[in-house]
Amino acid sequence: MNGSADTASPKLSRRTSNAGAAAEAENRFKSFRVRTISTIVLIGTFIGIIAAGHVPLMFMILGIQFLMVREVFALARVRQQEKKVPGFRAQQWFIKKNLTIELTSSARTAAMFGWLLRHHTIMSFSLYTAGFVLFVLTLKKGMYTYQFGQYAWTHMILMTIFFPSSFFVSNIFEGLIWFLLPAALVIINDIAAYLAGFFFGRTPLIQLSPKKTWEGFVGGLIGTTVASWYLAGFLSRFDWFVCPRTDLSIIQPLDCAATPSIYSPQTFYLTDILTLLPAEASDALMTLFDRLDPGWQALARGASLTCLPMQLHAVVLATFASLIAPFGGFFASGFKRGFKIKDFGDSIPGHGGMTDRMDCQVVMAVFSYVYFTSYVAPTGPSVGSVLSAAVRLTPLEQLDLFSRMANVLVGAKVLPSAIGETIATHARRRLPPAQST
Structure with a gap:
């Protein structure tokens, strides 16, 4: 009997092991299938929204902000304590409020938003002050530490998620390429780093993410830089991606009176780098340059590259997407470890929460905006800024x-003189004599 039991035990163990392996394989396949389907749906939806234009894309960003804020609010939720403070969660959403106004050239929209724009600052301050007063009035004995912790948590979310992701909207209206290219580079870097790490990864990169390797980090940089050059060249061919939108119209076509120069081929020389540096650094390099052999000097002066300026900007964006943006993901990993959670949420089947997918993108959005305003944006006033002032x-x-x-x-000679005279006549009737001259 004992011998029979001993013989059956290994068989039972093997059957259990095989059943466990089969169940694990089935679960992995199910997870892969869900992840693949949700990825296809996400990509299709994203392409459709891009085709719809700037305004639908803006509302998509606002929706993403809502999901991210909701997920991070949920991490700090303590249900038993909140039941003792009615309306406390609503206060957090109230403080999170942000009013975004864009003007169009239509009279109806200008009339609708004109008063709001003129009083936007005091309105925003008043609403924030109302939230502050409401917070103080709801302070409850024995709950002070919790309530002030939640108040600080709300402001942390605003500073690290809501405000940075708002830069996406500014990037969109400067031309879809300034939203699409940085976002794509983060995704490309993630894929390139994964492939390089999978095939060549040996050296761990950071303790927060044990699977990240130096080989993957460097491979991601190389792959993203190469991809950025060609992707920028491709997107720059289409007005839909390069033309800024100056209104909130959905059906009006884009009107690029003149294609910005960064999307037209130019020839750059090695010495042009000096114009990007501070005067002291430029003078120091010129001193070193003058000490070179005349042959090397001639070679350096003649070295040139003909390309789109946007391609050079794309290389800078790719460098940031590869070296700095991943630290947004590392930050999120440390955050999740601190809360002992795997994902921020489950809003995207198979991928976790929206915050899990946008951690690096938020950092990239801020850099793209700062870089554009520092090196690309025209220094003079734009139609939008003049209209906002008017x-x-x-x-x-x-x-x-x-x-x-x-x-x-x-x-x-842009307007007929008859129209100008009609406008002047109307102005003289309405304006005081001192202004109508």
Whole structure:
């Protein structure tokens, strides 16, 4: 009997082991299938929204912000304590409020948002102050530490998630390429780093993410840089990606009166680098350059590269996406370890929460905006900035400005003189004598 039991025991063990392996394989396949389906749905939805234009893309960003904030709010939720403080969660959402206004050239929209824009600062301050007062009024004995912790948590979320991700909206309206290219580079870097680490990874990179390796980190940098050059060249061919949108229209076509110069081929020389440096650094390099052999000097002066300026900007974006943006993911990994959770949420089947997918993207959005405003954006006023300033004027001041601009356009032969005279006549009837001259 004992011998029979001893013989059956290994067989039972093997059957149990095989069943466990089969169940594990089935679960892995199921997870892979769910992840693949959700990825296809995400990509298809994203492409559809990009095709729809700037405004739908802006609302997509606002939706992503909502999901990210909700996920991180949920981490700090202590249900038993919140039941003792009615409305406390609503206070957090109230403080999180942010008013975004974009003006269009339509009279109806200008009339709708003009008053709000002129008083936007005081309105925002008043709403925030109301939230602050409401917070103080709801302080409850024995709950002070918890409530102030939640108040600080709310502001941390605003500073690390909501405000940085808002830069996506600014990037979108400067041209879809300034949103799509940085976002794509983060994804490309993730894929390139994974492949390089899978085939060549040996040396651990950071303790927070044991699977990350130096080989994957370097491979991601190389792959992302190469991809950025060609992707920027491809996207720059289409007005849909390069033209900024100056209104909130969904159906109006983009009007690029003149394609920005960064999307047209130019020839760059090695010495052009000096113009990007501070004067002291430029002078120091020129001193070293003058000490070179004349042959080397001639070679350096003649070295040139013909390409789109946008491709050079893309290389800078790729470098940041490879070297710095991943630390947004490392930050999120440390955050999740601190809370002993695997994912921030489950809003994306097979991928976790929205925050899990956007951790690096938030860092990239801020850099893209800062880089664009520092090195790419025109230094002079734009139509949008002038229009925003004009809306803050009183109606009579706006009429005076309109009349003066009509005179300028008539002089430049952009408007017929008859239209200019009609505008001037109307202005003289409405404006005081001192302004109508």
